[in-house]
Amino acid sequence: MGIELDTRGGPTGGPYYEDFEGFNMPEPPGHGSRRIPRGDFPTGPEVGTRLPDIVATDQAGRLVDVHADRAGQPAVVVFYRSAVW
Amino acid sequence: MDAYRAAGVRLYALSYDEPDALADYAEAHDTTFTLLSDPDSEVITSFGILNTLIPPDDHPWYGLPFPGSYVIDADGIVVAKFFEHNFAIRSGPEQLLAAALGQEFEVPAPGGSEPADRVSVDVRIDGDRLPMGVTRQIVATFRVPQGQHLYGEPVPDGLVAAAIELDDNDGILSYEPVTPPTGSLTLSGSGDTLAVYEGDVVLRLPVAQNARNMQKDDDGRFVTISGQVRWQACDDVECFLPESMPFSFRVEAGFPVLGDMGPGVGRVPAMNGAQHFQRLIDRRAGTEPRDEDQ
Numbered sequence: 001m002g003i004e005l006d007t008r009g010g011p012t013g014g015p016y017y018e019d020f021e022g023f024n025m026p027e028p029p030g031h032g033s034r035r036i037p038r039g040d041f042p043t044g045p046e047v048g049t050r051l052p053d054i055v056a057t058d059q060a061g062r063l064v065d066v067h068a069d070r071a072g073q074p075a076v077v078v079f080y081r082s083a084v085w
Numbered sequence: 086m087d088a089y090r091a092a093g094v095r096l097y098a099l100s101y102d103e104p105d106a107l108a109d110y111a112e113a114h115d116t117t118f119t120l121l122s123d124p125d126s127e128v129i130t131s132f133g134i135l136n137t138l139i140p141p142d143d144h145p146w147y148g149l150p151f152p153g154s155y156v157i158d159a160d161g162i163v164v165a166k167f168f169e170h171n172f173a174i175r176s177g178p179e180q181l182l183a184a185a186l187g188q189e190f191e192v193p194a195p196g197g198s199e200p201a202d203r204v205s206v207d208v209r210i211d212g213d214r215l216p217m218g219v220t221r222q223i224v225a226t227f228r229v230p231q232g233q234h235l236y237g238e239p240v241p242d243g244l245v246a247a248a249i250e251l252d253d254n255d256g257i258l259s260y261e262p263v264t265p266p267t268g269s270l271t272l273s274g275s276g277d278t279l280a281v282y283e284g285d286v287v288l289r290l291p292v293a294q295n296a297r298n299m300q301k302d303d304d305g306r307f308v309t310i311s312g313q314v315r316w317q318a319c320d321d322v323e324c325f326l327p328e329s330m331p332f333s334f335r336v337e338a339g340f341p342v343l344g345d346m347g348p349g350v351g352r353v354p355a356m357n358g359a360q361h362f363q364r365l366i367d368r369r370a371g372t373e374p375r376d377e378d379q
Contacts, residue, residue: 059107
């Protein structure tokens with residue numbers, strides 16, 4: 001898939017980064033530049049399809065199968081960068 | 086989290102961190118939802134959302150996903166997903182919960198004082214803070230009397246679609262409005278087909294703060310989000326005059342807790358962030374852990 005890096009934004013002086021739409025916010029020191037895609041980028045399973053299985057270790061060291069663990073309840077599944085940085 | 090529990094909606098958050106880093110985070114922040122560890126980015130890759138703009142030799146960052154959220158129903162079917170081009174923005178918890186529960190959830194009980202032959206409107210902001218990088222929603226609920234309807238986009242000239250509009254303000258960004266599906270109404274005269282809302286309608290406008298352009302109150306801790314709701318009601322015979330209702334919300338303009346690298350002095354709880362980060366780099370670089378740092 002031809003995903004393109006969005007290079008239209010850039011640092012605006014100081015700790016700020018501004019994207020091409022003029023949104024700006026601080027870029028914390030040490031974060032490196034954000035690798036933001038330009039145009040379409042993959043967002044995974046489509047609306048209307050079953051969420052693929054997720055089996056992963058949780059914060060207590062327990063192996064969790066999301067579909068089994070939610071026990072028939074609706075759920076929100078968030079993919080984010082890191083709890084560390 | 087209480088709102089999620091009360092609503093019977095589970096929350097899972099997955100990242101490429103090691104389980105022990107998640108354990109430290111959970112302890113530092115009293116986390117009660119499930120943090121999932123995907124250190125080799127296997128789940129992220131299986132979802133097809135690995136950020137391939139990051140080269141594999143960029144050790145600390147390789148393995149990250151394009152960040153976003155999925156909302157699934159009781160059968161495990163994806164009912165909504167939220168991905169933004171700008172990774173600095175993410176959808177707020179209220180927005181995700183509303184998507185999990187459906188539009189009907191937010192319609193409040195009828196107000197007592199409003200006569201039942203006119204549209205009445207309730208406008209709120211979902212949440213009491215607008216921290217940087219997290220969206221909140223302006224929620225407008227229209228109670229539409231029997232036999233009347235409102236218009237959705239697109240509308241022909243001369244009619245006003247129901248909408249939430251923000252005042253001109255560089256400091257607040259708005260996103261694609263979340264609207265229920267419209268029905269269609271064909272006019273007998275012209276044969277034009279219009280998009281209409283019948284019955285109660287809930288419109289949502291996600292907003293976020295635009296950091297440096299933000300105009301905060303004198304003490305720097307609050308921000309005001311103002312604008313108006315517009316609508317025009319019609320029945321089968323005639324249209325009433327367009328109406329509008331201004332709104333203004335003053336909310337706390339907080340900063341989210343960013344990565345915690347420090348020893349946990351002051352407001353930010355300790356989670357040994359720097360130590361976990363060093364291990365993350367060592368592991369990806371394929372070097373031995375540096376014992377002298379332990």
